[in-house]
Amino acid sequence: MKRSLPVDLSLVLSLATVLGMAMAVAGRWPAHELLGALLAPGLALVYLAGGLPTAWRAVSELWRAHVLDIDLLMIAAAIAAAVVGAPFEGAVLLTLFSISTTLEERALGRARRAIEALMALRPETALRRTAGGAVEEVAAGELAIGDVVVLRPGARVPTDGVITAGRGGIDEANITGESMPVSKEAGAQVFEATVNLDGVMDMTVTKTVGDSTIARMIRLVTEAQAARAPSERFSEWFGQRYTVVVMAGAVIAFAAFWGLGREWEQALYRAATLLVAASPCAIVISVPAAILSALSAAARGGVLFKGGAALETLAAVDTFAFDKTGTLTNGRAEVTRVVALDGDEARFLSLLAGLEAGSEHHIAAAIAREVRARGLEVAKVVDATARPGFGILGRDEDGPLWAGNPYLAEEMGARIDRHELRALADTAQTVVYLGRGQRVLGAVCVADEARPSSAAALAALRRGGVRRIVMMTGDRRPVALRIGGELGLAPDEIHAGMLPEDKVRRIAELTRDGKVAFVGDGVNDAAALARADVGIAMGAAGSEVALQAADVALLSEDMERLADAHRLSRRASAVIRQNLVFAIGAMLLLVTGGLFFDLPLPLAVIGHEGGTVLVVLNGLRLLSDPIRRPKPRG
DSSP: OOOOOOOOHHHHHHHHHHHHHHHHHHSSOOOOOOEHHHTHHHHHHHHHHHHHHHHHHHHHHHHHHHOOOOHHHHHHHHHHHHHTTTHHHHHHHHHHHHHHHHHHHHHHHHHHHHHHHGGGGSSSSSEEEEETTEEEEEGGGGOTTTTTEEEEOOOOOOOOOEEEEOEOOOEEHHHOOOOOOOOOOOEEOOOTEEEEESSSSEEESSOGGSSSHHHHHHHHHHHHHSSSOHHHHHHHHHHHHHHHHHHHHHHHHHHHHTTTTTOOHHHHHHHHHHHHHOOOOOHHHHHHHHHHHHHHHHTTTTTEEESSHHHHHHHHEEEEEEEIIIIIIOOOOOOEEEETTSSOOHHHHHHHHHHTTOOSSSHHHHHHHHHHTTOOOOOOOEEEEETTTTEEEEEEEEEEEEEOOHHHHHHTTOOSSSHHHHHHHHHSEEEEEEEEEEEEEEEEEEEOOOOOTHHHHHHHHHHTTTEEEEEEEESHHHHHHHHHHTTOOGGGGGEOOHHHHHHHHHHHHHHHEEEEEEEESSSOOOHHHSSSSEEEESOTTTTTHHHHHHHHEEEEEHHHHHHHHHHHHHHHHHHHHHHHHHHHHHHHHHHHHHHHHHOOHHHHHHHHHHHHHHHHHHGGGGGGGGOOOOOOOO
C-alpha cells in the first residue's frame, strides 16, 4: 500500500488519539451531551488530522491510476459513521488508521534504510598525490581513474582502486561482511568505504565514486526493493480488485439490512462496520513487509538479491549446481610443475604468461604469480582472445599462440600424447598446454584447493532441505574427483570435462525435476547463470560482470553465506505464509462478526488495524536474522 503521513502530524495524532478515546467514552456517559459539546472542537481536529491525508491519498490514487484503494474504504466508513450519529466511532477509526499507517511507514522505512546506511560510511574527501609528489586533500567525487590516493591508518578508502605501494590490513566488513581484516599489498584490489587499519599505502583509482562497489550496491538494492516479487504483485492485484468487491458488498449489505426491517441508520452503521472488517490492509502489506526485511537483512550480510522474485525462487530451489574453480575452490591456484619440451622453462613461462595476461581466470593469476616469483619478463603477446571453456588465443612476433585444455589442443590438431606430457595427464591436477599451431611447446600443472568453507556450506544446504547437489567443471575427471571427494560429493554428483554449453544443457535437464540454482564466479559462467532458475555469483565485490549476470551476488567468498542466504529465503517464505494465513483468517472472523453478530465498529477497527500492525511486525522479525558473519579466528 502506498500510504504515508507527514512526520509533523505525529503530535497532532497523539492528541487525536486521546481525544478520540475520550469521545468514545463520552458517547456512553450520562453527561455525554455536555461532554460531547465540550469535545466538539477535538472531534473536528481528529477528522481533519486523520481524514484529510487519507482522503488526499485516496483521491490521488483514483485520479492517477484509476484505482479504488483501501484509503477510500476507511474514509467511506468514517463518513458513514458520522452520518448515522456515531462520530466518536468514526474518530477512533481515523485515529487508529492514521497511527497504524505511520507505524507501517516507519517500520518499512527501517527495512528500506538498512542498506542506505552505507551512504554514511562513504568518505567525503581523499588525499590525492599530485604530479610533483605532494599530497592534496580533495573531494572524493573529484577523483578520476588513474589518480593516486594516499591511504593513511584509520582512513576510509574513498573509492575502488588497486594498491600500488605499501602494505596493510583492510577491514572489509562493510562490503563482504568478513569480520577479520584482509592483508593488502601491491596489486590487491580495495573497495570504497573499507577501512585501512594500519600502514600507509598508495592506491590507484580504478573506478570513480559514481561507479564504485558501494554505489552499485546501493543502486542494485534500491532496484531490488522497487521490483515486485510474484507474491507482492499478486497481493497488490488482489487488494485493488478486492477493494471494489468490498465497496460493492457494503452497498449490497446496506440494502439487505434495510430491506430486512432495520432502520437506515443501523443498516448504514452495519455496512460501515463491514467496510472496515473486510478491508484487505493486512493482506496487501504482509508480503512487502517480509520481502523488504529479508532483502535488507541479506544485504547487511553481503548478499545482494536482485529483487523479491529471486528471494522467493531461491526458497523453492531443491537442486544446487556449482562451478568448481573459484567457487568451490579458493581460486588461488599454484603452479606445481612446468614441462618445456625444448628445455627452456624461462622462455616457455614468459610466453604463457604473456598470453594469459589478458585473462581474468584463476589459472592465469597462478601463472602470473609463478613468473613474478622467478623474476621473469612477460613476453609481448597481442590480439589475445578468450575461448570460454577452452583457453585463450593470441599472437607474438613469431606467429599465433594458444593455451588451454585438451579440447583446445585437439581443435588445433596438436598431439598431447608424448611421453613427457602423458605423465601430467595422469595426475589429479589441472593441466594447461601451450602451443603454436599443431606444435605443442609444453604444459604446466596447476593445483587448486577447496575453500575451507565449502564442505560446511554444502552440508548446511543438505540439512536445509536441498535434495541434490552437483559439481560441474571443465577439468579432467581425476581433478574433479579429488576436489569433490574433499567436499563430500559422491562420484555421480561430479560432472567433469564439461564445456560451457554442456553446463547449460545439464542445468536444463535438472530444471525438469524442480528449481535449480547455479553458483559460479560470474565471469566464465554467464550462460549457465542465466539458464538456471536462480544464478548466484560468488565473490562478486567489484565485479560488474558478476552483478549483471546473476540474480544473487555474494560479495564475500565465504561459501557459508550461500547456505545462510538459502535459509533466510526459506524463512522469508514461511513468514509470508504466516502473514497471509493470519490476515485472511482475521478478515474472515471480522466479516463473520459484522454480518451475523452485530460486531461494533470500534472493535472492527481495533481488529483490522491491530492485525495490520501485527503482520508488519512479524515481517520485520527478519531484520534481526541477517546473514551470519564468520567468527573471528583465533
